[in-house]
Amino acid sequence: MTRLARIVLPALFALLPLTAAADAVPTDMDPASAARAVKLAEKLRCLVCQNQTILDSNAELAVDLRRQIREQIAAGRTDDEISTYMVNRYGDFVLYQPPVKATTLLLWGGPALLFFAGFFVLIRNLRRRPGAEASLTAEEHEEASRLLAGDNRKPDQ
Amino acid sequence: MNKKLMIPLVLFLVLTGFLFAGLWRDPREVPSPLIGKPAPQFALAQLANPAATLGTADMKGQVWLLNVWASWCVSCREEHPLLVELAKAKLVPIIGLDYKDEARAGKQWLTQNGDPYTTSVMDRDGRVGIDFGVYGVPETFVIDKAGTIRYKQIGPITPEALEKKILPLVRELQKS
Numbered sequence: 001m002t003r004l005a006r007i008v009l010p011a012l013f014a015l016l017p018l019t020a021a022a023d024a025v026p027t028d029m030d031p032a033s034a035a036r037a038v039k040l041a042e043k044l045r046c047l048v049c050q051n052q053t054i055l056d057s058n059a060e061l062a063v064d065l066r067r068q069i070r071e072q073i074a075a076g077r078t079d080d081e082i083s084t085y086m087v088n089r090y091g092d093f094v095l096y097q098p099p100v101k102a103t104t105l106l107l108w109g110g111p112a113l114l115f116f117a118g119f120f121v122l123i124r125n126l127r128r129r130p131g132a133e134a135s136l137t138a139e140e141h142e143e144a145s146r147l148l149a150g151d152n153r154k155p156d157q
Numbered sequence: 158m159n160k161k162l163m164i165p166l167v168l169f170l171v172l173t174g175f176l177f178a179g180l181w182r183d184p185r186e187v188p189s190p191l192i193g194k195p196a197p198q199f200a201l202a203q204l205a206n207p208a209a210t211l212g213t214a215d216m217k218g219q220v221w222l223l224n225v226w227a228s229w230c231v232s233c234r235e236e237h238p239l240l241v242e243l244a245k246a247k248l249v250p251i252i253g254l255d256y257k258d259e260a261r262a263g264k265q266w267l268t269q270n271g272d273p274y275t276t277s278v279m280d281r282d283g284r285v286g287i288d289f290g291v292y293g294v295p296e297t298f299v300i301d302k303a304g305t306i307r308y309k310q311i312g313p314i315t316p317e318a319l320e321k322k323i324l325p326l327v328r329e330l331q332k333s
Contacts, residue, residue, distance in 0.1 A: 047187060047292035047293070048292055048293065050184065050185070060257065060283070061283075061287075061292055064282075064283050064284075064287060065287070068287060087190065088190060088191075089190070089191070089287060089288065089289070089290040090187065090189075090190070090290050090292065091187055091188060091189065091190040091290075092190075093187045093188075
């Protein structure tokens with residue numbers, strides 16, 4: 001039983017994402033259009049439950065918007081036209097991948113900016129750090145060799 | 158004190174400032190791209206008289222409110238008394254968009270709670286709602302004489318929003 005479960009359960013779990021996606025696949029479409037509809041719905045945010053895509057969400061609005069996507073694909077609209085249709089109504093917020101423009105420049109450039117700032121600070125610190133040997137004075141050097149030789153008394157003792 | 162040691166502290170304070178300000182922002186309030194744009198055209202069957210329609214074109218030349226409501230909408234009950242009050246004052250026509258609702262349920266709801274609407278129209282399948290970018294009923298739009306959307310209230314109208322934003326805007330638009 002346990003061995004069987006060990007084999008069967010992961011297999012069943014592996015099928016889960018397929019069943020979830022299957023809900024959104026419209027039955028009256030050719031496979032290519034259906035794939036497009038799923039792809040588009042994956043890129044759009046459901047505004048009712050904001051952390052789900054239109055594809056994932058069961059909110060009524062998401063159902064309606066999936067219907068809109070299907071209808072517009074059937075009407076021969078391109079993916080860009082459908083995205084624009086959604087943005088015109090709900091704003092850039094519907095797009096999971098925000099467009100690059102003046103207001104989102106920091107959002108897109110931020111990671112690179114942070115990376116280069118970090119890199120710059122790192123380089124500067126490494127350059128500034130003097131070599132370990134050079135920093136010892138002659139006196140310190142002497143003390144160090146004494147300590148290494150096993151004599152841990154201070155010189156004046 | 159070492160100036161360098163201040164840098165992380167300053168960065169921390171800036172970050173905390175942003176996070177603190179974020180506590181008071183409602184993530185559900187998404188700025189509408191429709192503000193300043195012409196209201197989407199529609200002509201829908203009236204709730205009380207399905208044989209007749211009413212739409213954007215019929216309201217040209219006057220300032221009006223479009224209130225999206227539904228009998229199934231819980232927070233609509235919250236703003237409803239306010240709308241009934243507003244209707245009594247007869248300051249501005251309020252058109253109701255009965256969103257994804259059954260006509261019978263909608264009519265019954267208005268009988269029970271009072272009908273503040275000049276006219277209500279039926280958006281049975283929610284298509285006009287989508288054109289208006291509706292995602293959280295109730296929503297209220299202020300539309301000017303030229304048919305341009307000037308303001309959008311997401312969620313129930315609060316007395317504060319009505320007094321401070323909606324009514325002053327309506328008065329100003331009516332003057333022009």
